[in-house]
Amino acid sequence: MDGGGFLLVMLCLGIFASCNYAQDNDGGAITAVYIVTLKHAPTSHDYGQLRVKQRHQSKHNDSDGISRFHKPSNKPRKDWNNGSYISGAHDSLLRRILKGEKYLKVYSYHYVINGFAVLVTPQQADKLSRSQEVSNVVLDFSVRTATTHTPQFLGLPQGAWAQEGGFEMAGEGLVIGFIDTGIDPTHPSFSDNTPMKPYPVPKHFSGICEVTQDFPSGSCNRKLVGARHFAASAITRGIFNATQDYASPSDGDGHGTHTAAIAAGNYGIEVVVAGHHFGNASGMAPRSHIAVYKALYKSFGGFAADVVAAIDQAAVDGVDIISLSITPNRRPPGLATFFNPIDMALLSAVKAGIFVVQAAGNTGPSPKSVASFSPWIFTVGAAAHDRVYGNSVVLGNNITIPGVGLAPGTVNGSMYTLVSAIHALNDTAAVNDMYVTECQDSRNFKRGVVQGNILICSYSIRFVLGLSTIKQALETAKTLGAAGVVFYMDPYVIGFQLNPIPMSIPGIVIPSPDDSKVFLQYYNSSLVKDEATKKIIKFGGVASIGGIEANFSLSAPKIMYYSARGPDPEDSLLDNADILKPNIVAPGNSIWAAWSSLGIDSMEFMGESFAMMSGTSMAAPHVAGLSALIKQRFPFFTPSAIGSALSTTASLLDRNGGPIMAQHAYANPDLNLFPATPFDMGSGFVNATAALDPGLVFYSSYEDYISFLCGINGSSPVVLNYTGESCGVSTITAANLNLPSITISKLNKSAVVQRTVTNVDRNETYRVGWSAPYGVSVKVTPTQFFIATGEKQVLSVAFNATMNSSFASYGRIGLFGATQGRVLNIPLSVIVKIEYDAVGG
Numbered sequence: 001m002d003g004g005g006f007l008l009v010m011l012c013l014g015i016f017a018s019c020n021y022a023q024d025n026d027g028g029a030i031t032a033v034y035i036v037t038l039k040h041a042p043t044s045h046d047y048g049q050l051r052v053k054q055r056h057q058s059k060h061n062d063s064d065g066i067s068r069f070h071k072p073s074n075k076p077r078k079d080w081n082n083g084s085y086i087s088g089a090h091d092s093l094l095r096r097i098l099k100g101e102k103y104l105k106v107y108s109y110h111y112v113i114n115g116f117a118v119l120v121t122p123q124q125a126d127k128l129s130r131s132q133e134v135s136n137v138v139l140d141f142s143v144r145t146a147t148t149h150t151p152q153f154l155g156l157p158q159g160a161w162a163q164e165g166g167f168e169m170a171g172e173g174l175v176i177g178f179i180d181t182g183i184d185p186t187h188p189s190f191s192d193n194t195p196m197k198p199y200p201v202p203k204h205f206s207g208i209c210e211v212t213q214d215f216p217s218g219s220c221n222r223k224l225v226g227a228r229h230f231a232a233s234a235i236t237r238g239i240f241n242a243t244q245d246y247a248s249p250s251d252g253d254g255h256g257t258h259t260a261a262i263a264a265g266n267y268g269i270e271v272v273v274a275g276h277h278f279g280n281a282s283g284m285a286p287r288s289h290i291a292v293y294k295a296l297y298k299s300f301g302g303f304a305a306d307v308v309a310a311i312d313q314a315a316v317d318g319v320d321i322i323s324l325s326i327t328p329n330r331r332p333p334g335l336a337t338f339f340n341p342i343d344m345a346l347l348s349a350v351k352a353g354i355f356v357v358q359a360a361g362n363t364g365p366s367p368k369s370v371a372s373f374s375p376w377i378f379t380v381g382a383a384a385h386d387r388v389y390g391n392s393v394v395l396g397n398n399i400t401i402p403g404v405g406l407a408p409g410t411v412n413g414s415m416y417t418l419v420s421a422i423h424a425l426n427d428t429a430a431v432n433d434m435y436v437t438e439c440q441d442s443r444n445f446k447r448g449v450v451q452g453n454i455l456i457c458s459y460s461i462r463f464v465l466g467l468s469t470i471k472q473a474l475e476t477a478k479t480l481g482a483a484g485v486v487f488y489m490d491p492y493v494i495g496f497q498l499n500p501i502p503m504s505i506p507g508i509v510i511p512s513p514d515d516s517k518v519f520l521q522y523y524n525s526s527l528v529k530d531e532a533t534k535k536i537i538k539f540g541g542v543a544s545i546g547g548i549e550a551n552f553s554l555s556a557p558k559i560m561y562y563s564a565r566g567p568d569p570e571d572s573l574l575d576n577a578d579i580l581k582p583n584i585v586a587p588g589n590s591i592w593a594a595w596s597s598l599g600i601d602s603m604e605f606m607g608e609s610f611a612m613m614s615g616t617s618m619a620a621p622h623v624a625g626l627s628a629l630i631k632q633r634f635p636f637f638t639p640s641a642i643g644s645a646l647s648t649t650a651s652l653l654d655r656n657g658g659p660i661m662a663q664h665a666y667a668n669p670d671l672n673l674f675p676a677t678p679f680d681m682g683s684g685f686v687n688a689t690a691a692l693d694p695g696l697v698f699y700s701s702y703e704d705y706i707s708f709l710c711g712i713n714g715s716s717p718v719v720l721n722y723t724g725e726s727c728g729v730s731t732i733t734a735a736n737l738n739l740p741s742i743t744i745s746k747l748n749k750s751a752v753v754q755r756t757v758t759n760v761d762r763n764e765t766y767r768v769g770w771s772a773p774y775g776v777s778v779k780v781t782p783t784q785f786f787i788a789t790g791e792k793q794v795l796s797v798a799f800n801a802t803m804n805s806s807f808a809s810y811g812r813i814g815l816f817g818a819t820q821g822r823v824l825n826i827p828l829s830v831i832v833k834i835e836y837d838a839v840g841g
Helices: 005-014 045-057 081-098 122-129 234-235 257-266 304-317 341-351 470-479 515-523 616-633 639-648 701-712 717-724
Strands: 032-037 104-109 113-119 134-141 142-143 177-182 224-229 268-271 276-281 288-293 321-326 327-329 355-359 378-384 387-395 400-404 414-418 456-457 486-488 508-509 526-528 536-539 543-546 549-552 583-587 591-594 610-613 661-663 673-675 742-748 750-759 764-771 776-781 784-787 792-801 809-817 821-835
Touching: 032 122, 032 304, 081 104, 081 113, 081 591, 104 234, 104 304, 113 122, 113 234, 113 304, 113 549, 113 742, 142 304, 177 224, 177 257, 177 304, 224 304, 234 508, 257 288, 257 591, 257 610, 257 616, 268 610, 276 591, 288 304, 288 414, 304 341, 304 610, 321 616, 327 355, 341 355, 341 701, 341 717, 355 616, 355 639, 378 616, 378 639, 387 508, 387 515, 414 536, 456 470, 470 486, 470 508, 486 515, 486 543, 508 515, 515 526, 583 616, 616 639, 639 821, 673 764, 701 717, 742 750, 742 792, 764 776, 776 809, 776 821, 792 821
Parallel strands: 177 288, 177 321, 224 288, 321 355, 355 378, 378 583, 414 456, 456 486, 486 508, 742 821
Antiparallel strands: 032 113, 032 134, 104 113, 142 327, 268 276, 387 400, 387 543, 387 549, 414 543, 526 536, 591 610, 661 673, 750 792, 764 784, 764 809, 776 792, 809 821
């Protein structure tokens, strides 16, 4: 094997979680999927500006009647690129380079990347990489998946929705593309048969709906306007399970249905789970349209080649926003984290005017855990909103123990006798089965002992892994005639956080091992035993289960422990980038939204129409939906302007008027709360209403991003390979990108950075104030300025280190409008500070 092929194999074995090499049928050569880009620029670079211009000229709001399209288009767009010609050119190149050899082309990318994915051996990949027409060969890598009350918590009904004409108009004319696990088209959240006026299909969208046995004709409508699936890379590896994963846009997981409904689900859909009513659900932009590009699957996650194909198709179809609740399994290797096929494809999408939202990842709270890297991607972390579902069990000694469980309480608060599963085993039960107390099989227990009493079961790591389920334990309790069930936490499960779990009978899970110990001590001390035989002659412990209760907290929002944190890692060596990540935080904890009838991602919600989920996967679609409201209000806004409006208007305080707090530990997170920094929350917590009136915006262009990439040492050939753009003499450092934040990873004595704001509203005078990061002096000029509509103003920010320190510190610049009362915030983050050079002794 030559050196190039050996390097590619080692990249797979050493870096990626799952590369899934396969042997060919001859039992010889090892093959893998590679993403190959060609030197000619992708067609989005030729037509992207035309597309943006066309969008600016078109009206998104067809409020005067139905669009000329009464149904989603069945033909893909062909005016921007000739897909068959490009595919043929890729085929011709492969035949010419790999003469007579076996290979399998997986995809031809037509729009955001000029290239293809192909199943070849490492030797063939090396041969392709040496061709004059090929610019880059990258091994495919794996990726993974990272509401009833949040519209009220975000103030939408009286705020952003009201400004757009009410929920009936919120997001109309905009298409949000979801790259996820698919969708359940039968869910009422995605119906176009609503009391509102008929949906017009946006004229700029040209996507199609696949028709398969499990996604039949008619699955799409004027709400769900496009649906495709992408699994070729997975299929070539032999890991695709058609029975579980569905070779169609159908959602066999639940995750994709959930995220689509959060962003754009219909307004006022009743949420009923386990027979309980939890209010009405709505997406953030309930009038927006949905286009689904399924590239993730329950059994294996997903692969970059399939995700890039999904991005490529979404851009061709004409989506306005892309929502990605997915992250790579590992940091991309190479010169910089930004240079990976997914981020580069998204850069082309941004050039075409598409706003891209991505989940930060669920690997917090450790520093540098964020898994969304590039400045053209809007990265969203997760925060708790103010509603918390509580439950409790009251013991006979008047001790109340908190827990979780979306369950009814015991009748009229009555006390019932407690019986542990271990004390109700029948004679044939497997006494030596260490998991028998998880109550998964009713045949193990004596009905006469359990009937009419509260059954006590254990909750172990097996529930987390899906080997045991609450649902099965509840079936056991019902079969035995139990009055309710209490789950105590196994002491070996430390710090595990539970979502509220639906239960059709009185029930509760005690998530704290310490509280579980108190509960078991009471139960055991109440047992009456025969002194001679030590057999139980009476179960003396009693308890009542309080049942579900919604509580509202003034300490919200707070940053969840699992939400991935900055600083943004620039490379696999974990050097810090001068880019703020995450960009913002949004509701991501305990979020109600639609659930797929086929969904098995959460065993506890199987068969339900709604599910409560937590993660940055839930936070990102909140922002995707809210960005549609901004795009509706300002059709001329570029992706960077949308991101700027969201960032500069974000909230810094919780509902109590104090600083937003961040959980900084996995175990007992609420005992480890500290004021959130920009590396915890970015610019702050999303403020939907304020974002519709930003006053000033920070524009960054595609050319700015290219200049930034060209400024990375040694990047010129990589930039050329991915984008077809040649690096010039002029470059931009990351610190000088025109972002609505300033991050300096290493302040060597002093630095001056500039920001340019553009006025998108009426003439205004702004006063400039600031607080400097600890160990740094800051001066901003000018300290006051008048700016007319459409005009620009340059702000110069001088930093000087006043101490030597390697600990990050934070400050903020505020822009205060004199007549409109606006307050815009620009977070400042400085990590390493060098006041003077250390001299050795």
